[in-house]
Amino acid sequence: xxxxxxxxxxxxxxxxxxxxxxxxxxxxxxxxxxxxxxxxxxxxxxxxxxxxxxxxxxxxxxxxxxxxxxxxxxxxxxxxxxxxxxxxxxxxxxxxxxxxxxxxxxxxxxxxxxxxxxxxxxxxxxxxxxxxxxxxxxxxxxxxxxxxxxxxxxxxxxx
Amino acid sequence: xxxxxxxxxxxxxxxxxxxxxxxxxxxxxxxxxxxxxxxxxxxxxxxxxxxxxxxxxxxxxxxxxxxxxxxxxxxxxxxxxxxxxxxxxxxxxxxxxxxxxxxxxxxxxxxxxxxxxxxxxxxxxxxxxxxxxxxxxxxxxxxxxxxxxxxxxxxxxxxxxxxxxxxxxxxxxxxxxxxxxxxxxxxxxxxxxxxxxxxxxxxxxxxxxxxxxxxxxxxxxxxxxxxxxxxxxxxxxxxxxxxxxxxxxxxxxxxxxxxxxxxxxxxxxxxxxxxxxxx
Numbered sequence: 001x002x003x004x005x006x007x008x009x010x011x012x013x014x015x016x017x018x019x020x021x022x023x024x025x026x027x028x029x030x031x032x033x034x035x036x037x038x039x040x041x042x043x044x045x046x047x048x049x050x051x052x053x054x055x056x057x058x059x060x061x062x063x064x065x066x067x068x069x070x071x072x073x074x075x076x077x078x079x080x081x082x083x084x085x086x087x088x089x090x091x092x093x094x095x096x097x098x099x100x101x102x103x104x105x106x107x108x109x110x111x112x113x114x115x116x117x118x119x120x121x122x123x124x125x126x127x128x129x130x131x132x133x134x135x136x137x138x139x140x141x142x143x144x145x146x147x148x149x150x151x152x153x154x155x156x157x158x159x
Numbered sequence: 160x161x162x163x164x165x166x167x168x169x170x171x172x173x174x175x176x177x178x179x180x181x182x183x184x185x186x187x188x189x190x191x192x193x194x195x196x197x198x199x200x201x202x203x204x205x206x207x208x209x210x211x212x213x214x215x216x217x218x219x220x221x222x223x224x225x226x227x228x229x230x231x232x233x234x235x236x237x238x239x240x241x242x243x244x245x246x247x248x249x250x251x252x253x254x255x256x257x258x259x260x261x262x263x264x265x266x267x268x269x270x271x272x273x274x275x276x277x278x279x280x281x282x283x284x285x286x287x288x289x290x291x292x293x294x295x296x297x298x299x300x301x302x303x304x305x306x307x308x309x310x311x312x313x314x315x316x317x318x319x320x321x322x323x324x325x326x327x328x329x330x331x332x333x334x335x336x337x338x339x340x341x342x343x344x345x346x347x348x349x350x351x352x353x354x355x356x357x358x359x360x361x362x363x364x365x366x367x368x369x370x371x372x373x374x375x376x377x378x379x380x381x382x383x384x385x386x387x388x389x390x391x392x393x394x395x396x397x398x399x400x401x402x403x404x405x406x407x408x409x410x411x412x413x414x415x416x417x418x419x420x421x422x423x424x425x426x427x428x429x430x431x432x433x434x435x436x437x438x
Contacts, residue, residue, distance in 0.1 A: 045254060
């Protein structure tokens with residue numbers, strides 16, 4: 001039996017057609033809506049590469065039942081900034097060398113935006129704890145933490 | 160398949176009355192793992208993460224009522240963290256921020272894994288679990304509620320609506336051991352609560368249910384000085400031995416029984432020392 005429902009993604013209402021029962025939000029975003037920015041790896045909430053915002057809360061897209069997210073506001077990495085005009089967090093990741101293979105990067109960008117909205121001047125300990133749900137196997141995290149701190153400093157400078 | 164997304168408790172209970180065996184999903188952080196790996200096929204789902212009555216908490220004098228849909232992020236923050244610090248400590252060890260934004264205390268009770276991080280604290284605090292169906296409500300002690308590994312007294316058609324906890328004056332704490340410092344399921348966990356001349360100890364991940372340790376509790380209560388917060392090193396060591404003796408661990412993919420028994424002793428002695436810092 002297929003389902004037809006609408007999801008509110010990046011400010012638009014999107015029809016989800018031919019969905020099967022039990023599909024995760026991550027699966028629907030990638031396979032039904034063509035939004036490939038959120039990555040799928042562990043499918044059990046451990047790696048954070050599928051991190052999206054759901055009603056202003058950072059969650060793992062793989063653990064959200066897509067059909068249960070009807071009416072909730074979903075923001076994916078594609079909704080953070082248009083292609084060619086990166087957000088300050090995205091630019092800081094590039095500048096700090098925080099991107100290597102890049103697979104974890106969309107999730108980390110989402111987590112960093114979420115962190116800095118709640119805590120504009122996080123300590124290193126707070127950054128490590130807040131990003132503990134996003135696994136990176138390349139960088140060793142040092143440059144990622146550097147990128148987060150750069151954004152925090154830059155935002156303080158302009159406010 | 161139907162996915163019902165009620166926004167009131169009455170709607171949720173009506174949906175469960177229509178479909179008593181429906182899968183109840185709050186944060187989804189347990190259910191969706193099973194779904195993603197093909198270990199569970201969901202047909203009818205009742206989402207409860209947007210039921211207003213379940214999303215609230217309130218304090219009445221020395222009792223805290225947590226709605227089942229209160230998330231770990233909310234529990235690890237003020238003011239709940241000041242009222243039940245051990246539960247806040249447990250909350251901070253649940254998964255990652257992503258998991259804590261979605262996962263709920265009701266979900267921990269619904270899954271009822273012996274490794275559930277909040278459960279030793281609920282057991283040590285003698286929490287009361289509230290259940291409702293379309294035509295009745297009932298309240299169970301935690302010990303009555305959890306009957307086995309991932310097995311509870313919840314009946315088809317019933318919904319966990321919340322849990323009530325006493326706000327105690329004494330020291331309380333939670334510790335757990337896992338293979339890393341974040342994003343880890345407990346290999347062994349311990350909650351300790353000091354309240355009005357009593358010491359309460361609950362062990363997680365070392366038995367089919369959360370285990371209270373009556374012998375260790377009575378021993379501690381009779382051998383510590385509550386006023387000056389004194390416990391001798393001999394008392395701490397014997398308390399740890401009684402905690403180890405109360406454990407009923409098994410070997411599984413996560414650890415061995417021998418290690419788990421050792422670990423709860425270490426954790427119990429650490430927590431008792433924190434509660435009674437003077438020798």
